[in-house]
Amino acid sequence: MALLSFSAASVAAQIAHARGCSTFLPNWNGPVGKPDLILIVGNGVHLRSNGIDGTTTRIVTTERADPSFAFAEGINPFRDPDWMAERQAAFRDLTGQFYTDILDDVQMLIDRGHGTIRLATDGHTIRVFARRAADYLIGGTYDVPSGLGGRFRVILRDATDTHAIVQNCGNCEDFDEMLPYRVSLDALIEIDDRRVA
Numbered sequence: 001m002a003l004l005s006f007s008a009a010s011v012a013a014q015i016a017h018a019r020g021c022s023t024f025l026p027n028w029n030g031p032v033g034k035p036d037l038i039l040i041v042g043n044g045v046h047l048r049s050n051g052i053d054g055t056t057t058r059i060v061t062t063e064r065a066d067p068s069f070a071f072a073e074g075i076n077p078f079r080d081p082d083w084m085a086e087r088q089a090a091f092r093d094l095t096g097q098f099y100t101d102i103l104d105d106v107q108m109l110i111d112r113g114h115g116t117i118r119l120a121t122d123g124h125t126i127r128v129f130a131r132r133a134a135d136y137l138i139g140g141t142y143d144v145p146s147g148l149g150g151r152f153r154v155i156l157r158d159a160t161d162t163h164a165i166v167q168n169c170g171n172c173e174d175f176d177e178m179l180p181y182r183v184s185l186d187a188l189i190e191i192d193d194r195r196v197a
Contacts, residue, residue, distance in 0.1 A: 002090035003129060003162045003184055006047060006117045008110050010070035011037070014049045015107060021051025027099040037106065039098040039119070039126055041091050044083055045075040050099075090121065100126050118161070120186035129186050133159035136188060141169065143189040156188065164188055 018035030026032055036050045046069040067078050074086045105128040106117055120129040136159050143151040154166035157180050167180045
């Protein structure tokens, strides 16, 4: 899992563009009748309007990108020298366009004054992630996905708005002796949260 951060102002400009259009880029299922955002993974990672306004001649933008699109922090080829490594860390070898259904949720955060929009992605699904590091209790106990279909119990040692440093605790002895490690902040699962890992 990875967290992508975007400037709320640049995302708001893409939303305004989408809402100003009357025709929209079709998705894999056919025509689309409403404005939304598309996540492009290719030459950087960016959000763009799904609106077609007559000036758009190129839809798939994995090879070329426009600096006016809303680029993810750290994955902007116009600014970030290590953008390829950051894209690889977030999406491995996946590239292409990902159709979202997040416009209303993102607009709500913009209306509430959020300066940064964060999306959680596992490479296949994209969701708005509204929590912050301050929402988690340092020293608190959480679960994280194990990568093998289960969960590990961990203690939160430190957190930023994108990652957490955790220490295994309450699992088998071999796992609990591991050094602290970094996970994406959205991987932390409250103990009473019953979502599937």
